[in-house]
Amino acid sequence: MTVIPLTHILILSSLLFIIGFVGVVVRRNTLFMLMSLEVMLNAVGIAFIGAGSVWQEADGQIMFMLILTLAAAEVAVGLALLIRMQRRYRTLDIDVLNQMKG
Amino acid sequence: MSLLASLPLYPLISFLVLITFGKRLNWAIASWLSVGSMAAAALCSLFLANQLSLHESSVITAHLWQWFSIGSAEVNISFYLDALSAVMILVVTGVGFLIHLFAAIYMKDDENFSRFMAYMNLFIVAMLVLVLADNLVLLYLGWEGVGLCSFLLIGFWYQERNNVLAARKAFIVTRIGDTAMAVGLFLLFKSLASLNIAEINQLAQTTASFTASSINAKNSEAYWAALLLLGGAVGKSAQLPLQTWLPDAMAGPTPVSALIHAATMVTAGVYLIARMNGVFLMTPEVMNYVAWLGGITLLTAGLAALAQNDIKRVLAYSTMSQIGYMMLALGAGAWSAGVFHLMTHAFFKALLFLTAGTVILALHHQQDLYKMGGLLKKLPVEATLFLIGLACLIALPGTSGFFSKEAIIASLWSSPTAGPSLWWCAILGALLTSIYSCRLFFLAFLGKQRFPKTRVISEHLETSKLLRGALFVLALLSIFGGLVTIDLSSLFLTYQPGIINRSNNPSWLHLVAIVTPFAGILFSWFYYKRYRILGYKPLRASQNPWVVFCRHGLGFDTLYATFLIKPYCFIAKLNRKDLFDQTLMLLAWYIGIWRDILSASQNGHLRWFAAAFGLSMVGLIFMVIL
Numbered sequence: 148m149t150v151i152p153l154t155h156i157l158i159l160s161s162l163l164f165i166i167g168f169v170g171v172v173v174r175r176n177t178l179f180m181l182m183s184l185e186v187m188l189n190a191v192g193i194a195f196i197g198a199g200s201v202w203q204e205a206d207g208q209i210m211f212m213l214i215l216t217l218a219a220a221e222v223a224v225g226l227a228l229l230i231r232m233q234r235r236y237r238t239l240d241i242d243v244l245n246q247m248k249g
Numbered sequence: 250m251s252l253l254a255s256l257p258l259y260p261l262i263s264f265l266v267l268i269t270f271g272k273r274l275n276w277a278i279a280s281w282l283s284v285g286s287m288a289a290a291a292l293c294s295l296f297l298a299n300q301l302s303l304h305e306s307s308v309i310t311a312h313l314w315q316w317f318s319i320g321s322a323e324v325n326i327s328f329y330l331d332a333l334s335a336v337m338i339l340v341v342t343g344v345g346f347l348i349h350l351f352a353a354i355y356m357k358d359d360e361n362f363s364r365f366m367a368y369m370n371l372f373i374v375a376m377l378v379l380v381l382a383d384n385l386v387l388l389y390l391g392w393e394g395v396g397l398c399s400f401l402l403i404g405f406w407y408q409e410r411n412n413v414l415a416a417r418k419a420f421i422v423t424r425i426g427d428t429a430m431a432v433g434l435f436l437l438f439k440s441l442a443s444l445n446i447a448e449i450n451q452l453a454q455t456t457a458s459f460t461a462s463s464i465n466a467k468n469s470e471a472y473w474a475a476l477l478l479l480g481g482a483v484g485k486s487a488q489l490p491l492q493t494w495l496p497d498a499m500a501g502p503t504p505v506s507a508l509i510h511a512a513t514m515v516t517a518g519v520y521l522i523a524r525m526n527g528v529f530l531m532t533p534e535v536m537n538y539v540a541w542l543g544g545i546t547l548l549t550a551g552l553a554a555l556a557q558n559d560i561k562r563v564l565a566y567s568t569m570s571q572i573g574y575m576m577l578a579l580g581a582g583a584w585s586a587g588v589f590h591l592m593t594h595a596f597f598k599a600l601l602f603l604t605a606g607t608v609i610l611a612l613h614h615q616q617d618l619y620k621m622g623g624l625l626k627k628l629p630v631e632a633t634l635f636l637i638g639l640a641c642l643i644a645l646p647g648t649s650g651f652f653s654k655e656a657i658i659a660s661l662w663s664s665p666t667a668g669p670s671l672w673w674c675a676i677l678g679a680l681l682t683s684i685y686s687c688r689l690f691f692l693a694f695l696g697k698q699r700f701p702k703t704r705v706i707s708e709h710l711e712t713s714k715l716l717r718g719a720l721f722v723l724a725l726l727s728i729f730g731g732l733v734t735i736d737l738s739s740l741f742l743t744y745q746p747g748i749i750n751r752s753n754n755p756s757w758l759h760l761v762a763i764v765t766p767f768a769g770i771l772f773s774w775f776y777y778k779r780y781r782i783l784g785y786k787p788l789r790a791s792q793n794p795w796v797v798f799c800r801h802g803l804g805f806d807t808l809y810a811t812f813l814i815k816p817y818c819f820i821a822k823l824n825r826k827d828l829f830d831q832t833l834m835l836l837a838w839y840i841g842i843w844r845d846i847l848s849a850s851q852n853g854h855l856r857w858f859a860a861a862f863g864l865s866m867v868g869l870i871f872m873v874i875l
Contacts, residue, residue, distance in 0.1 A: 172860040180856075245853035 156197030163190035177232065177239045181225045188218045252300075253328050254311040256293050256338065257377040259286040260370040267367035274363050280353035283366035287346040287373065294338040301335050310383065322443050329383035329446070336588055337380035337520055340595045344512045344723070345373050351603050351719040352504035355610065365405060369508065372398035376513050380520060384444045385434050388521075392430070392485070395514045396423050402509060403501040415497040422494040426484015430521075433477030437528070440470040450527025475528050475535040478521060479542075486518030486572045489546045493805050495569055496553075499561040503606030506561060511568045511602050512595035519575040519591050523584050530582075536666040540580025544674035547573030549803050551681030555688065556791075556799035559616045560605050563689050566802075567642060568598055570678060574657055577675060581667035583660035590653035596730045597641035597650055600723040604635045607716065608693065612700060618689070623698035632694045634720050639690055641727045643683040643766045649731030654679065658762045672758070676765050683769025684776075691773070691780035 163186055170183025192211045199207020229239065236243050263286035267279060274282075301309060312327040330338070349369060356365050375394025382388035404416030438444055441452045453471060482488070487495035498510050509515070522529060522539065529536055547570040554566035571594045578587030608624060608631055609616055625632045641650035658679070661672040774781075791797075798804055850861065 168863050172856050172863070175856070241855050244855060 150201075151197070153197060153201050156201075157194060160190045160194040160197065163187070163193065166190075175240050175242055177229055177241045180241060181222065181229070184225075185218060185222070188214055188221075251309075251311045252293060253297060253309055253330055253381070254313055256290060256297070256328075256342075256381070257374045259289045259293070260373040260377075262286065264367050264370040264374060267363045267370065271363055272361075276357055276362060279363040279366055280357075283370050284346070284349045284353050286370065287342065287349045290373065290377075291342040291346040294335075294342045297330060298335045298339055301330060301332065307331060316386070319438070320442070322438070322445075324384055324386045324444055326387060327383045328381040330381060333520075333523060333588060334380045336592055338377060340592050341373060341376050341380065341513050343726075344595050344599050345376075345508060347719040347723055348504050348508040348512070348599060348603065351507075351606070351716060352502075354716045355504055355606060356502060361405075365402075365502070368398055368401045368405070369504070372402070372509060372514070376517075379517055383446060385437065385446060385449070386444055388446070388524075389431065389434065392481070392517065392521075393427065395509070395517060396420065396427065396485070399423075399498070399509050399514055402505040403498050405502055405505065406500075409500075412500040415494075415500040419494040419498045422491050423484045426481045426491050429477045429484070430481025433474050433481065436470060436474045436477060440474070446524060450525065453527040453531050469532070471528060471531040472535060475525075475532045476538070478525055478528065479535060479539060482518030482521045482576075483542065484518070485521075486515050486576070487569050488518070488542050488572065488576060489549065490805070492546060492550070492569055493802060493809065496562050496565045496802060499559070499565050503561070503602060503609060506565070507599045507602035507606070510565065511598040515568060515572060516575065516591045516595065519572065519579060519587060522576075522579045523588055526584055529579075533666050536580050536582065538580070540577050540661075540664075540667045540671055543573040543576025543578075543580055544671045544678075545573075546570065547577065547678040548674060548681070551678050551685065552799050553802050554685040555681065556796045558618055558800070560609065560618055560621070560689070560693060561602075561616055563618070563685060564598070564601055564605060567601075567682065567685065568594075570682065571598065571642070574654060574675065574678065577667070577671060578657040578660065581657075581661050581664035581671070583657060583664065586653065586656035586660055590650075590657055593641065593649040593653040593727070593730050596723060597638045597648075597727040600634060600720065600727050601638035601642065603720055603723065604631050604638060607631050607720070608635075615700060618692040620700050621693045622696045622700070623694070625694040627698075630717065631720075634724050635694065636690065637724045637727055639686045643686050643769070644679065645766060646763060647728075649727055649729065652731035655759075655762060659759065662758055676761060679762070679765045680769045683766040684773045687770055687773035688777050688780065691777050695781040 167183045167185075167187030167190060170186065171180050174180050174183060192214050195207040195210045195214070197207070199205065199210075232244070233239060260283075263282045266282060267274065297309065301307060309330040310327060311330075312325060314326050316324045316326050318324065349366070352369060353366070356362055359365060372395060375391045375398055377391070379388055379391025379395060382391060400416050400420040403419055404413050406412050407416075434444070437449060441449055443449055443452060484491045495510060495515065499506055501510075529539070550566045550570035550573060554563050554570065557563045557566060571590070575587045575590050575594070578584070578590060608621070608628060611628060611631075612621065615621065637648075641648040644650040644654040658672065658675050661667045661675055662669055801807070850857070
């Protein structure tokens with residue numbers, strides 16, 4: 148079993164994170180923003196798992212479990228909000244929700 | 250507490266009560282309080298003056314507390330009463346009491362009566378502090394205090410724009426003089442290391458560095474100190490070139506004109522110079538300037554008084570010219586005569602102003618001389634009182650004005666710092682005085698009645714005995730005030746022995762001085778015939794350009810407006826965006842930019858917030874790592 152070096156794992160993880168981040172910032176559809184958020188969470192998860200396997204520790208996997216639970220809860224709330232938004236504004240464009248001006 | 254220390258306290262208490270309760274006090278209480286406090290102060294100063302003449306050292310002092318100290322020099326709140334300040338407090342409280350009494354009735358119907366009386370009382374407090382101060386700083390406090398009260402009282406009827414402008418002008422113009430005086434105080438302190446008046450007068454004689462060598466007299470500290478003090482005196486006493494505020498100050502109520510702008514405050518400059526005689530004696534050049542200043546002022550003011558239409562403005566210019574006489578006396582080294590004239594002038598000018606006030610009130614606030622006439626029959630008592638005042642002003646033999654003015658004129662010819670040319674100035678001034686006085690009397694009291702016949706003379710004045718009472722006392726003082734010989738010569742220092750009397754007085758001097766007023770009267774009897782004869786053709790103010798020029802105070806106002814005020818305003822306008830301003834505004838601009846950026850970032854877009862959040866996290870991490 149070949150050992151994947153930590154650098155590769157971290158590069159993959161940060162690439163995914165950046166893709167997710169760019170997605171959150173660039174996409175206007177709220178559904179896609181939520182999906183991009185999931186990508187970011189999974190990027191972090193990969194970093195944890197990779198680090199755990201390198202140091203042969205279980206902590207990384209435990210952290211990923213927590214992240215998974217968090218993602219599930221977040222998606223549940225996020226989707227519920229999406230439905231409310233669709234009902235109220237008839238659109239999922241996030242820029243409609245701009246009442247919080249300074 | 251000694252009697253001397255309590256002297257300014259009476260009006261001060263009255264002022265505090267009046268200003269605290271204001272309109273809640275009715276007329277009776279307010280006037281009893283203010284006039285009563287003045288009566289107490291007047292009695293008190295009479296007693297003090299009496300005590301002073303018994304006192305051996307002929308000085309009474311009252312030390313209250315130390316105000317502050319600079320190095321080893323102490324500045325105390327303490328009062329110093331010698332014969333000079335005794336004369337001043339007698340005039341301030343005595344004439345002040347009579348004017349308060351008059352004002353209480355004159356201003357009865359004004360809705361801000363208690364405010365008026367409060368300011369008048371405050372004025373007396375400041376004036377007493379001024380004349381009693383034993384050091385120059387306390388004197389300066391009183392000096393500024395009277396300036397403030399003058400400002401407040403000229404602008405008493407502040408609803409009218411002109412009054413406010415006049416008040417502002419008086420304040421600013423006198424402030425120019427006051428600044429000079431403040432610099433003079435600093436200079437005196439720098440060179441003599443003391444601010445105590447008696448000490449300064451002593452030190453000025455003995456400190457060698459102060460008087461400097463006779464070769465370079467114009468650069469000595471004494472020269473500059475005396476000149477700067479003179480600047481203060483010129484501003485306060487309305488002498489050339491800072492005289493323009495006084496005629497405008499007549500916008501105030503008449504008792505104010507009588508108290509502040511005739512009897513007391515404007516003579517503060519004379520008092521200052523007499524007080525600092527030790528410094529002035531060290532610099533004969535400045536004494537000479539003082540004399541010339543007085544001489545020129547008395548002539549220009551006399552000319553201006555000849556052309557005025559407003560009864561109060563005639564009196565204002567006449568005040569200016571009489572103070573010119575006092576300055577002339579001081580400049581000639583006749584300190585005693587100057588202060589004597591100050592006293593008699595306070596009596597008769599207060600009388601003239603108050604009588605003029607009665608006339609103005611009787612005619613329902615008509616001040617134009619060309620709309621009076623024939624008042625001798627309508628107001629015989631006032632006319633007589635006015636005549637008495639004018640007789641003193643002209644210096645007819647026997648009146649108080651005669652004694653004081655003759656004393657001044659007699660001292661001029663042989664004085665080392667005055668001389669024959671200034672003597673002629675004074676004689677010419679006396680001639681002018683008698684001519685404008687006659688013109689004033691003829692226009693107001695003789696001739697045809699030029700106000701509408703239907704206009705009745707208001708009645709409540711006729712009935713008021715107190716009003717007349719105050720005037721009668723002043724008239725008595727004006728006539729007999731000259732018999733009180735005050736000898737102040739022991740107080741003042743005399744010239745250094747180096748200067749010798751120039752010449753003996755020719756024998757005809759006194760004769761000329763006595764005859765001059767009569768010549769003036771004779772001249773005006775014929776020249777102003779049309780003013781006094783009934784049924785002459787209707788009178789109108791002359792429009793001759795020279796007369797108009799004189800009427801506007803010989804163009805000083807225009808001169809200052811064109812050469813000082815306009816360029817100043819122009820520069821101020823140009824300089825609105827100056828460098829310092831710009832530097833300060835740069836800061837404001839920088840903050841404004843950031844304000845704009847930050848408020849633009851609060852645009853409510855979620856994606857924007859997310860981006861900002863993420864990027865700043867990256868930034869933070871980079872900062873931590875690096």
